[in-house]
Amino acid sequence: MLDKEGIAKRIAKEIKDGYYVNLGIGIPTLVANYIPANIDVVLQSENGLLGMGPFPFEGEEDADIINAGKQTITMLPGSAIFDSAMSFGMIRAKKVNLTILGAMEVSENGDIANWKIPGKMVKGMGGAMDLVASAENIIVAMQHVNKAGESKLLPQCTLPLTGVNCVKKIVTELAVLDVLPEGGFKLLERAPGVSVEEIIKATAGKLVIEGEVTEMVI
């Protein structure tokens, strides 16, 4: 079974040389730590930055340089700044190659719910609806089951949707799965020490298993 860092590490392997990548808040943020040094990747922060770097050294924080999670960050050489409209312009125009974000639920046809729980304080969707509506390559990083032990990979989402038919791949503490165009979660890899039976048990939506499922290498 993977911890959060393990999920981030596995997702980092999906990032290819030359990609512009938008990382959401939570586990996706951790992915930045595991991008291989031998590939060239530019991180987009939707508040208006391409070229996001690591946190600043103590004493070098700058209130004018933050990411979409409102954390102080740095700008790498070659960074570019733009306004919020252009930021979502480049997202809508599919210039960003990969979007990685968290989710509360994903359905077997690729719908995602990650912004609202009825009856609880709603903070808002931020940029998530824009990202999922436009991105061609969306990977969801999340736990396979919620705190109550219920599967988050469902036939249909029960929570209010963020977007429809958009998630392409899911990485959880148990497995890597593709969302098939015709519907269903195709099991690609299982986490170290996790059996296919455990994944079947934790998946409420349609699970497609073909042949031997290899253990992931991270």
Add this chain to the structure above:
Amino acid sequence: MNKTVNGADEAIHDIQDGMTLMLGGFGMSGLPEKCIAALVKKGVKDLTCISNNAGVDDFGIGLMLKQRQVKKMISSYVGENAEFERQLLSGELEVELIPQGTLATRCMAAGYGMPAIFTPAGIGTEVAIGKEVRNFNGKDYLMEMAFEADFAIVKAWKGDTMGNLVYRATARNFNAVMAMAGKITIAEVEELVEPGEIDPDHVHTPGIYVHRIFQGLNYEKRIEQRTVRKR
């Protein structure tokens, strides 16, 4: 073409109860903190505020919320404010949550003189309820209307007396799009210079969009999430 006013109080003097305001900034970054302080002092109320966030309890729009000056917030994310939550749950405050790109682009449309935009954001979700959907090339898009705001209030790093503005780093965010979108746009800047001191090639917001400008003093420029690494 001198747009200079004496300070925040003069800049906002004619903002009235019930008006719609755009307020620039993302979180605490690039927040027009001098004008917000002046609005709190003036006590103008029943405002509709279009702003990506709603401030924290003791800074930003949170200060206006505390005084019950805001009737409605139009935002994309409002997580960090206990008083906001209290007013929302008690029904004192109306909140319209819209996707961040839609928020920015509705501002942009206003500044570009376009009545509406089409965006895929929100298709198939509750955001789409009651809105016109159009299909272009096999994909559905929501029609979203340009904002109409009585005032846009923005913060820039540098400006000249003609209203030309330059922002700094990610403090540009919504400021640059909202600056174009107000019937009247007020800009507060950290440094006010004479015409000619800003290279025309470096202007982010042309002065034609800006009606009033002043230099604020002693900016607090608060940091919301101070994250650092060890040396």
